[in-house]
Amino acid sequence: MSSEAEDAKYLLDLLDRPNEPIFLPKGDNGVIFGVPEDYLEDRFKDSEITNRFSTSTSAPVVLKKLPSLPDLDLPLRLPKHAIFSLFIPYHRRMAAKLIEIFLGLRSLKDYLSVASFCRENMNPQLFNYAMSVAIIHRPDTRHLTVPPLSDFFPEKYIDAAVLKRAREEAEFGNRGVETLPLEINLDYTGSDLEPEHRVAYFREDLGINLHHWHWHLVYPFNGPRNVIDKDRRGELFYYMHQQMLARFNIERLSNKLERTKRLLEFREPIQEGYFPKLDTLTGSRNWAARAPNTVLRDINRPGEQLVFDIQDLERWRTRLYEAAQTGRVIDSNGQIIQLNETDGINILGNLLEASDLTVNRNLYGDLHNLGHIAIGLCHDPDHRHLETFSVMGDLATTMRDPVFYRWHELINDIFLEHKSTLPRYTIAQLDFSGVRVTGIEINSAGSGPNVFSTYWQKSDANLARGLDFSPRSNVFARFTHLQHVPFNYTITINNNGQPKQGTVRIFLAPEIDERGLPFLFEDQRKLMIELDKFPVDLQPNQNTIRRNSSESSLTIPFEATFRDLNQVPNTQPGIAEFNFCGCGWPQHMLIPKGTPEGYRAVLFVMVTNLQEDLVQDQGNVDSNCRKATSFCGLRDSKYPDRKPMGFPFDRIPRVGADTLEEFLTPNMNIQKATIRFYDVIAPPGSVFIPGQGIQSTGQQGQGQQRVQGQQRVQGQQRGQGQQRVRN
């Protein structure tokens, strides 16, 4: 490895075990950093200090001592044990400053040196965030894969009870005692007495929460202009969240819950309580719970520079609705900006979020972010109880809370108001002349045609990087999450003309509403979830397109969520080259849960003209990165689809199109489908196939490497289908 490449990797080692002093071995290979003594706390200024903690015989990596450090005053103001939140404007300014510094350092050696100082002297959450954004955006580090946040801050993702036991297991493992993977029950935060708990498997899914965190790393809402001002970022903010809401609503319908209600009235008690059962190890505080029926109150917490009223939120809400409904925004110079078909949604997105790209913060405020804060602090709005925010205040955890969806339904509603002012798509705009979708079918092992099969799966994640101060033995958390049987699309397309290129767009929607009645198209279109989008070459006449579910443009592979890549031996060909970007919907959550009796859904396929979709300036696309472009765009490039995001369902349908069938043009087609849920749990390293039961994949679950006892038990149950365990 070149020195430069090594330095880059050391940056990742600096993220490891964030609460330990830097002189303890770091990273999976136990790197010892030789940090300039000036960077250390007084009591650690002792040249012997690293020797006392080192278990390695390799020489320390001596870091450069800079003649002077950059001005770190602002980010150093956040106490080390405080909780950091990007929703807090003061914290955001600190992060922006730190990102700017990291991006501005000329060499990797300088960056390493400054980073080592920051790691030792700064709040670990702030440090991790700024480092992650900088690594993703620096030309000399963008090839690195930033490990998921759950590696370093497992407390944001994992039941506190399990984490405590993990520390015990690490001690056992270190002394050669067999360690057990630690089961995280699906039902650890609530019971079915609480209706909202029925969809906890979605809200608390590791992959979904990692996706949300990573999305905001890729699309920071403040910082240096070149980092935030990405192509169509405001629109993507709208679309990604709209799709998450649609997905959540289909999960709700699958579980006999009504769709989420907007949090429109800020003075009414919030019915939904949430008890996250998470710790904040860095902040050394529990994540606060929200009791049912809590009322929002004015926020007055000068320590965090957070002072605003519920009336502020109400005024911003009123103005944003007015902007969306009139199609006119007033910028900070008093000039009127029209929210037109091309840029309107993007301007509105930046205004609503609000990102630093907002055209008028004074008038339209900071509705989305401060709403998160108002809800996240409703248990202690004036800081009298010295409490920090609840999970709603942290991007890494906010999707766990039922109220997240209620809040975003409000934000989404304002976007919908804007979209409803835009011209409806005409048949000419929708059609792709001469191209007809003639057939759609999906197939998967053990299921009839057009049946999606879902079930529970257990997967292991290694906690070793986040168990600060514990011996570095592998300890696995065993998650139970939704899974589906992989499937293939077979789409037949008739091309009545010359060879051409098209974009295939695949969506899924529910067929019937809460009352058991068929959806009106006006409602159904809002529940259309994107499954895939890809280009095709169309030969004249009949074309048969085959595509596997794992190729989805939405998702990142299962391994990105659960597999610990560093554990995969390099000798396995192919695996070493396997790389991915962390942003993307988790593959295992591609298909909603459905119901045991079969949930009625409709598959929608449309082919559009690739020439009209293509974006000219594609920049330098990073070929190493397995792309999940639909939600995440392309790194350093324009969003790779010129159509409005959510097309063709983002606008009110043309007059007369009252049902999905009536909406179809020849280049679209639909297929009724069923989502059948099997209440079985497949152990790690196995899959479930309807009619055949649980089948080994030949790969071991990670936690099983030392867990013979556990494996035997599972072996006995193989093929019979374990019943879901609730305890």
Place this chain on the structure above:
Amino acid sequence: MSSEAEDAKYLLDLLDRPNEPIFLPKGDNGVIFGVPEDYLEDRFKDSEITNRFSTSTSAPVVLKKLPSLPDLDLPLRLPKHAIFSLFIPYHRRMAAKLIEIFLGLRSLKDYLSVASFCRENMNPQLFNYAMSVAIIHRPDTRHLTVPPLSDFFPEKYIDAAVLKRAREEAEFGNRGVETLPLEINLDYTGSDLEPEHRVAYFREDLGINLHHWHWHLVYPFNGPRNVIDKDRRGELFYYMHQQMLARFNIERLSNKLERTKRLLEFREPIQEGYFPKLDTLTGSRNWAARAPNTVLRDINRPGEQLVFDIQDLERWRTRLYEAAQTGRVIDSNGQIIQLNETDGINILGNLLEASDLTVNRNLYGDLHNLGHIAIGLCHDPDHRHLETFSVMGDLATTMRDPVFYRWHELINDIFLEHKSTLPRYTIAQLDFSGVRVTGIEINSAGSGPNVFSTYWQKSDANLARGLDFSPRSNVFARFTHLQHVPFNYTITINNNGQPKQGTVRIFLAPEIDERGLPFLFEDQRKLMIELDKFPVDLQPNQNTIRRNSSESSLTIPFEATFRDLNQVPNTQPGIAEFNFCGCGWPQHMLIPKGTPEGYRAVLFVMVTNLQEDLVQDQGNVDSNCRKATSFCGLRDSKYPDRKPMGFPFDRIPRVGADTLEEFLTPNMNIQKATIRFYDVIAPPGSVFIPGQGIQSTGQQGQGQQRVQGQQRVQGQQRGQGQQRVRN
């Protein structure tokens, strides 16, 4: 040491580090237990297991393998990671069974063996409680000092943030890095925006909470009859809690808060919120917070066998008031029991608490205990959120919560209703013929006569026994708590007759109420707090009695709360013999805080006839035990004062005694006094003296043994008075 004495000490070692497996070294000397393999989890059944964890070269203590274990089925039903509460009847039954088993084992070797099995396989909190009660009550172990619960479960007493840092410090200490004592801010649970926070120093005091826990160890409310049926236990339940309330109310008055209001209406929102900032390491769950204005709801949690309605509490409340006001209780056979002067309060106490001595549980229910539960579970009454109780549900933590005092004011009110039905004390009953108290004066260093001086003091407690799995290096938590300058009473008594013996009773009360008006005696008597009670020999004519505040019959010495006795070298003469029982009010909380301008109080002294006070059957009094008899009675003996507890203030005063002055008989006297609070903080190993500042005592704070840096800083500030630090 004899083999028997050693075995007894090993029992205490079994309490050490309750969440570790038994085969890790235990106790301050690192005892290795050789436990029968059958007692261990399967994966630990390996004869090498102890070697892997042992750091000691001494031989393991091999424990006897019993041919068969007693029937432990009931206590084994509580999951290891559940939270245990004596307020839950189901848990109480488990504890009673386990205590009975421990008390019934014939030899210490058998007890050790069974205890080792229980430690390894049972819930650690249940185990600790049953062991503590058994050790206190077994003849062959009663000489042992049960270490305070805070040693083993520091998470019930110490800010979770500090505990987390303590683990880090233990790692540093273990590697020879200077460790820092961990400051626990006085203001870590709230700010002065919350009026109730002004008295947090009382509610959250380590000594007060340890006292309350220890009191309930000495007076369990169920278990084997010989353990619960102690002399006047129901009355002591009344008196000890009444005195704590009076003390709390004087602290409130000192802080310009009104007296606590009874929680009389169970349907009204509980205004006071409480955010304890504690973890439950064993239960691996946060202690739930209670948001302000939470409403009590019916409890329906079958998993804990807890199903009762708020209506149940209301019915019991109504019946108990009726019993108190009519002076008649109906027992379970339908017979009427009169609540008379001698036994009435005791019967009512057992009925109200309720202990197993209640005469009719069906009719009078379990008001006090289930009230604790209803409040402790109001955030999740039907277990839908899988939450455990808040601090109100644990005897070790309940006094931290403002609502504890509101609840006990209700209980106390029912006792007062009973007391108001009793005949008023006549002058003849109150007087001690020929004995006159002619003068009262208190004096202390640096203060004028009759001035109490209070200030803040820092003290250290060693956390090493409670940091399970961490290296066993000393880590100190540094508490800031109230303290007073020690003082002497000088009481002059004229004995107009033969030599005789008397009992001196000293009380303190506030002089003016919330409105600044002098108290009516009827109110003032309820705020009389006992300071001391002791026998005197009275010679004819003038007697001058001198007594030091540290001799109080109420308190246990400061060292019982903060000093780690095992750290005191045995070579120091006198110290090795120093012993105490753990039950008693903490010495440092003897005198209420008062105010900087001087809080107006009145000292009351009364001498009664010892011959009338003396209890005949005193049993075998344990002379090793430094007694705090006023709140705790005497171990294995009758309560050593025949007068009703709280005498002479426990009843409505005679007609005409509308002021304290009017109430006085010649054997009583009063002295106006002032409590002056100095807002300085004396570091560990120092005291504050008004006019002289902070003075070293020559003893080091425990945390200072390795903390030179810290000590230097404090040395510079000595004598100047540190300002109270809020951060």
